[in-house]
Amino acid sequence: MSQPPLDSVLRHVQRPGRYVDGEWNAVHKPWDDASVRVAICYLDIYEVGMSSLMMQSLYRRLNDRPETLCERAFLPWGDMAAAIRAAHLPLYTLESRRPLREFDALFFVASRELEYPHLLECLDLAGLPLRAAERKDGPIVVLVAPDVRNPEPIGDFVDAALLGNVEAGAGALLDALQATTDREDLVRRGTALPGVYVPSRYAKTPVGIQPLCKDAPDRIDRRREFGAPLVSQVVPYLEATTDRGLIEAARRCGDCASCRDGQRCLSPVWRSTADLTQAVEVILASCGYREFALLGPPVPDYASALEAARTLRAKYPINELALFLPPLALDLTLDEASHRAQTERLQRSAEAIMALGWYGVRLHVVLGDPHQTADTTERVLDVVDGLYALGRRLAERRPRVRVHVDHYLAAPWTADAQPVSLEWLTVEQGALRKGLRRAGVVVSLAEPEAIVAEAALAYQSRDGAALVERLWRAGCRWDGWTQRFESVRWFETLRAGGVDPAKPLAAPGFRAPWTSLGVDSASPCALEPCPNCGWRTTTPSASRPQ
Incomplete structure (x- = not known):
């Protein structure tokens, strides 16, 4: 050129x-x-x-x-x-x-x-x-x-x-x-x-x-190797959305039922302390970053990360190195006793990192799960209040709490292949956002319309190529940015392509053409009656309208 x-x-x-x-x-x-x-x-x-x-x-x-x-x-x-x-x-x-x-x-x-x-x-x-x-x-x-x-x-x-x-x-x-x-x-x-x-x-x-040929396998398994951590990265001229050193600290196990269903991993696999500390030191030398994001799926606690955090804190003063750990997972589907145990576990993890001088805590919640309890906002605020009290007790200051909200999008091969309604998402998001902002919490979440549109794409088969091309020709681009999402354009184009995002995307008994792409199709929650849990979509929480 x-x-x-x-x-x-x-x-x-x-x-x-x-x-x-x-x-x-x-x-x-x-x-x-x-x-x-x-x-x-x-x-x-x-x-x-x-x-x-x-x-x-x-x-x-x-x-x-x-x-x-x-x-x-x-x-x-x-x-x-x-x-x-x-x-x-x-x-x-x-x-x-x-x-x-x-x-x-x-x-x-x-x-x-x-x-x-x-x-x-x-x-x-x-x-x-x-x-x-x-x-x-x-x-x-x-x-x-x-x-x-x-x-x-x-x-x-x-x-x-x-x-x-x-x-x-x-x-x-x-x-x-x-x-x-x-x-x-x-x-x-x-x-x-x-x-x-x-x-x-x-x-x-x-x-x-x-x-179509003998050399094509019936099933394509997703690779799960945990390679060596990245030790050098390109430092951008412009301020990136995550402008710090990037280290993959944990990865989805790929084996638990939640991984197979495309949801939160129950038992993430962590890197060793030696690998994490070495990666931080090498990137610090090669890139000059003083802030590091230890990336991974939402985790139930920081037990596997604390040894590395303590090792780095002993070597670098608080003003010379900052660590951003993976978010702590806050499960909104638990019964009352399990929720109390979860809250205590989150408190212990937060106390451990505050003792090392880090007063930022990130929580991760998922809205729209069919098993979600009715008191969603109250439960999240209860955990946040506990973190505030912990910060005041340890250092007479309120910690910085950020809540990242994801939305339940059932993997196409599971029995939950029914989208939440746009109306439900709007009401639930509004209540959670209002309560958390009143408490001084930073909230990050996607627009309800974008969630529904993405669900419509996620459930398409190969024939959905015509729909993707229709969306592109209609100008549906750069829509990952919340302030730019053109919901009217997306919804009109989806409907013109024969997809109504307001209607169920799959029905019980549906067998999708992508079920062999790294998915355990024999999972008990595949789209067939489950003798153990029954149809999850027929036993929704009272908080989720059908």
Whole structure:
């Protein structure tokens, strides 16, 4: 790409730093020396993508391969997308400003189903055909989706999808790419790799995925390896949404019933104290960060993190290093006795970290679970009041409490495949937000309309590709940002595509075509009558209207 036209474009867009290279720890390799050239494109803007541990980790791991060149791209904001279209410039990578279409492989990183229309936006900006069947040459298109529930709605647009722990799967896929230049042979090799889903090797059926060839497995298991922690990351020019060192401290176990159902993990797997402390010290030296986010799923307590926290506190004064631990899980489905035990456990964890000098506590709650109790707001406020009292007792100060609210979205293969209503979400969110803000708590939550729209996408089969394309053509982009979510546009487009988000998305006995994508289809809460718990959707809490 020639420099002058692009430089002229950058002078007329907001925050041009999103679209230029040169950050600390960015990797530059000679193009001609690489045998495999990869571009990682995050399906959101620069500030969000640079806060993604997956984006940072995959970039570093692939560039650690001597034969691989890996560069970055991001979804451009609306003004930049319009500007490069008007100038007839393709979407490019930051490091070399080369068009995406010149690479051997494009890895698109998605964190949620709401970003699916962004994939089509990036493909269109790159000058590539949207559907995989129309791309006879050029780069292979790979969805990197460790956390999304269902990749099937964009199965027609990608050549492969990496499920679970994607670093190992990405390396194996690049090994296959290095071994062959024939696209069909590459697809065949990719089909045999663990954690790699190749949609074109499976038929579109209403009941399960059906292999089209003998080498396609009946089930694709998500990879669960816990790789070495990231020890170097790119330090962005602009302030990222999470502007600190990123360390994966804990990971979902993948084996418990909640993991299989796409919900909160019951027993997260933690890194060792030695790995955590070493990762902090190495990133401190390589990046200069003094704040570190120990990332992981919501955890029941901090027992597994306290040894590392104490080791780091003994070495670094409170004003030289800050740790942000994973949020503490507050389960709203427990009976009264279990809730009291949970509250005591949370208090012990909070007391332990306050004793080390950290007075910020994050709680994680989930609204909309069919087993949720009626006194949701009262229970959350009760825990917050206890944390305030604890802070005053220990240091005569009130701790900073932040509550992150997620919303129950039943995995498509479970018996809870009924969406909460928009009206219920609005009322429940409003009550919780009002009570917590009155108590001085910072609350983060998504708009109810965005939750309902994302649920509608998460339940689609491969035939949902037409719906994703319809959403993209209607302009449903950059909608992960709360202040930008165009609910009217989304809902009108969904209904025009034959999906009414206000109606049940699945019924008892429904067998979805994605049930073999890393899901235990024999789980007792698959969409069939359960002899132990019965239909969970027919025994809702009194607080959740049907």
